[in-house]
Amino acid sequence: MKNRLKVLRAENDWSQAELAVRVGVSRQTVNAIETGKYDPSLPLAFSIARLFNRKIEEIFFPDGDTKTAEVQAQQ
């Protein structure tokens, strides 16, 4: 699963550690999600989406879903 977490975090000028505290996980978890090595649970994905005031599908999308990825990148 891919995601736009790094972009959204940069837009808010937050470090990985700051984001980790805001969603209640470790910095290692944020890093693993950003690099695509770990897919978050649904509750954590909801927490992240709520934090950025977006829908989950605006942040996370399947690997092969290039269309969504392109649309999200343009926004």
Added chain:
Amino acid sequence: MTMKDDTASKMVGCGRSTAAQVAWVLAMALTSAIGIVLLALLKPALPWRVLAVLVPLACGVAYARQLVRDMRRLDELQLRINLEAAATACLGAFIAAMVYPVAKLAGFAGQLEAYYVLFLLGGLFVIGYLNASRRYR
């Protein structure tokens, strides 16, 4: 305090929790060692023999409670890493337990003490933890 702050403070407290785990393990090891020495040297009466077994057992139960409490505080990735390490340790010990009797009969392994399993479990847990951590780094 908000829920997020609360979660963060719980995670910050993990260091203290680990210290508590280490303290309980040391207490268990120390009381076991004292019990073994006293039982071997003094040949005490039944109540003391029961006490020599119960004290380290109580420390072990306290350690187990602390471990479970600490695992509930971990975030989901840390929990997954710990569970993968535990699975590695259990699986390795299971395989060793299955292979050991055959290896012993074949003359490749000598008589081993039961407590060697502790070292095997510990070693495999560390290997499993490092392996899982590296994968998610």
